[in-house]
Amino acid sequence: MKNDSRFAILLLLFLISMSLQTEAEVITLTPDTFSDKIKEKDTAWFVKFCVPWCKHCKNLGTLWDELGKTMEGEDEIEIGEVDCSVSKPVCTKVDIHSYPTFKLFYDGQEVAKYQGKRDAESLKAFALEEAEKASEKSLLDTDKEL
Numbered sequence: 001m002k003n004d005s006r007f008a009i010l011l012l013l014f015l016i017s018m019s020l021q022t023e024a025e026v027i028t029l030t031p032d033t034f035s036d037k038i039k040e041k042d043t044a045w046f047v048k049f050c051v052p053w054c055k056h057c058k059n060l061g062t063l064w065d066e067l068g069k070t071m072e073g074e075d076e077i078e079i080g081e082v083d084c085s086v087s088k089p090v091c092t093k094v095d096i097h098s099y100p101t102f103k104l105f106y107d108g109q110e111v112a113k114y115q116g117k118r119d120a121e122s123l124k125a126f127a128l129e130e131a132e133k134a135s136e137k138s139l140l141d142t143d144k145e146l
Helices: 002-021 034-038 055-059 063-071 088-093 120-145
Strands: 026-028 044-050 077-083 101-106 109-114
Touching (some): 034 077, 044 063, 044 120, 063 120, 101 120, 109 120
Parallel strands (some): 026 077, 044 077
Antiparallel strands (some): 044 101, 101 109
């Protein structure tokens, strides 16, 4: 009986660890963390700006979490979200007027606003393409400075 309960506990711990590893990599950004995070060197941040009462935001369901999961293997691209109902200074600073709004930042600068289809594959393609463009532009700018 002791072995059965040990096995059950080990199995439970294994299942918990697996569920934690497969959780989406969506990082909640706040007024305290937003500026520092989006300024991370050589890192693109694709950020969703939303409010809990917005019908369109609610209709996204788990889409942003799905995007986070599909982007986990991508180096130097982070998926973030800002709740504008509690982080108004951030949303004002980056000129958010409608919800949801999706913007890509690179080295602290807004480089693109997403306005395409709302599915994980389209969002991922946009993030990869815009992050690549921003990275190339940053390298060219650095080369010019040298």
